Amino acid sequence: MSIQMTDQFCGMQEAQKADNTTDGSVDLRGKPAVISRVGGHRSLAFTLGCIFLIRVAYDGVTYSLVLYLTRKLHINNSKAASDVSNWIASTTIFSLLGAIVADSYLGRYWTCLGSMIIHIIGLLLIITTTALPSLEPHKCTGSSVGCTETTGRRLNVFYLGLYIVGVGFGSFLPCLISFGADQYDEGHPVEVNQKSLYFSMLYVAISSGGLIGNSIIIYIEENISYKLGYAISVGFVAFALLVYISGTPYYRFQKPRSNPLARIAQVWVAAARKWRIKVSAPDNHLYEAPVEKEGIRKLVHSNQFRFLDKAAAVISSPEEVNESQRNPWKLCTVTQVEEAKFLFQVAPIWLSIVIYSTLDVQILSLFVEQAATMDNRLNKFLVPPASMSIFQILAVCVCTFTYESVLVPFVRRFTGHPRGLTMLQRIGVGLVLIVFAMLSAALVEINLVRIANNHRLHNNPTSKVPLSMFWLVPQYLLVGASEAFTDAAQFEFFYDQAPEGIRGISTSLQLTAYSVGGYLSSFLIIVVTAITRHGTNSGWISNRLNNGHLDYFFWMLMILGSLNFVSYLAFSHNYKYKKTVPDQAATDPEQRS
Structure with missing residues (x-):
């Protein structure tokens, strides 16, 4: 009986999770928003x-x-x-x-x-x-x-x-x-x-x-x-x-979220700091955050305005891309550049x-x-x-x-x-x-x-x-x-x-x-x-x-x-x-x- 109830409870959790929004929105209590209940x-x-x-x-x-x-x-x-x-x-x-x-x-x-x-x-x-x-x-x-x-x-x-x-x-x-x-x-x-x-x-x-x-x-x-x-x-x-x-x-x-004007300014500053470098293979050498945060979907890299790609170019040691150590004024994500x-x-x-x-x-x-x-x-x-x-x-x-x-x-x-x-x-x-x-x-x-x-x-x-x-x-x-x-x-x-x-x-x-x-x-x-x-x-x-x-x-x-x-x-x-x-x-x- 306990196993059956546990399975039912887990099934309800999975069903509710499937009904959650995908954009990171929450309800009045701060819990993930459920599509069938709010909005x-x-x-x-x-x-x-x-x-x-x-x-x-x-x-x-x-x-x-x-x-x-x-x-x-x-x-x-x-x-x-x-x-x-x-x-x-x-x-x-x-x-x-x-x-x-x-x-x-x-x-x-x-x-x-x-x-x-x-x-x-x-x-x-x-x-x-x-x-x-x-x-x-x-x-x-x-x-x-x-x-x-x-x-x-x-x-x-x-x-x-x-x-x-x-x-x-x-x-x-x-x-x-x-x-x-x-x-x-x-x-x-x-x-x-x-x-x-x-x-x-x-x-x-x-x-x-x-x-x-x-x-x-x-x-x-x-x-x-x-x-x-x-x-x-x-x-x-x-x-x-x-x-x-x-x-x-x-x-x-x-x-x-973070100040949108600051996010855009970071791209400009990071790109200016790397203005001398050339990004020869953008898709392979540009940094993107490992996970999506707060419902922000990752954007596909585009070939327009390539000079801004320098802001996301990885040119130093692996520590540069460590999320806890990364300086956003030196290295930005592809989504941020887009x-x-x-x-x-x-x-x-x-x-x-x-x-x-x-x-x-x-x-x-x-x-x-x-x-x-x-x-x-x-x-x-x-x-x-x-x-x-x-x-x-x-x-x-x-x-x-x-x-x-x-x-x-x-x-x-x-x-x-x-x-x-x-x-x-x-x-x-x-x-x-x-x-x-x-x-x-x-x-x-x-x-x-x-x-x-x-x-x-x-x-x-x-x-x-x-x-x-x-x-x-x-x-x-x-x-x-x-x-x-x-x-x-x-x-x-x-x-x-x-x-x-x-x-x-x-x-x-x-x-x-x-x-x-x-x-x-x-x-x-x-x-x-x-x-x-x-x-x-x-x-x-x-x-x-x-x-x-x-x-x-x-x-x-x-x-x-x-x-x-x-x-x-x-x-x-x-x-x-x-x-x-x-x-x-x-x-x-x-x-x-």
Whole structure:
């Protein structure tokens, strides 16, 4: 009997071990995560629900920001557009900070938790600038044109709160994206497909949250009070915090590893120390750790960027490769070298996304300013100009659903790819669509200025041009369709292709592309304004848009986006998808493409 019970116990242990994840993740108690108990779709409602609620609050501030700056703080159009671009850029820069903290010290779970608390603090500070008489913007009777621009403590406290929100949201987003993907084990055949679906659902959740933020929250801000709108945003973030904590027993956790930036720096230093040596037979003379640690899979050595292979070259005594004695600043593993190579390999793709985001960010600034000059009546209902982005969000949701349910099965017949198109092909589709969005914006602006001139409204900043704001719908739909292809594929690409040790950095890298794109947009606006505004000429981006040539700026962006797509074709064609040990080339669907 005892022998039989022992055999049964051992059999149960073996079965449970077989059901453990292969990526080193653990459950709440710190034990190896069991696939049938934690993670997977069990955690989906909590992670996606959390990001949905956070996005409602964030977009409720973001999409009305340019109008708050111009109408309440009385900042001129070009400076307001530049400030919005700078804030968006800074917000995504903070994602890099969040990724480093999560990967190296706190882990993704605790970093997400802390980021939401910071987000709430920033929103509360913004609310004080709308509630306290000593901080709220000064009133301006009549037209806001010619009002004194808000400066000093009023403006500084508002921007302080705004940038604290940026720290919170920027740190939160890459960590939660990666944390949600961590719930799916790449070594499990079923969860591999579930993870790909997760990224599509993730972007739908982000867009759906934006739909609420861009409709209900913005309507409250513009028609009732900004103070009430910002207070509701605080409530959404607080509820998101509660949802996130409620899912804790169902999560899988990845332990923090060594600092990813330090790991990459070690490769550079070790390679520089051996710059004189030649690696004649890389596969035979490069060092790799004898065992996998903390769920990090070994990467296959590649022949790209061979100068970094010197970091893993073994040139001295056997003691050099002893794990307990090895100096990582002198000798690195092949997997560590491949992590450093990854950043070089995706750099051209990253640059293409920078240009893409330069065009995409216009939906938060110039598109809104363009809408503000037009007739915003829908029967007797006045539609807030910032709420036009509802059409962008609807396009994201519809295109994502159509792609997953209709296009994937159809395109799969021709490509043989289980996802219809590869990740890079989906990004390319988005790059094309954003160019057509700029074309649509330019054509509408030409018609808008023509009508303003015919009605002698080009010098009357307070009058609405008798052209319906809904003529802007096509450009918003094109931007949304573009994001449905590009953004979801980017999230998946920068997570899936990154080695396990630098996935947080990789996810934030994709977000920093939007940051640099935002700064580039701000730079272009400043340069174009400086060059085109002289004397009585108000320039392309005038304080009175109908007296300028905003269409010229959109034409310029369209040309920039077209050149970006051409260069992207060359970069993406030469990209090679990653391999791990054992070689997965035969089974990796992306590799076959």
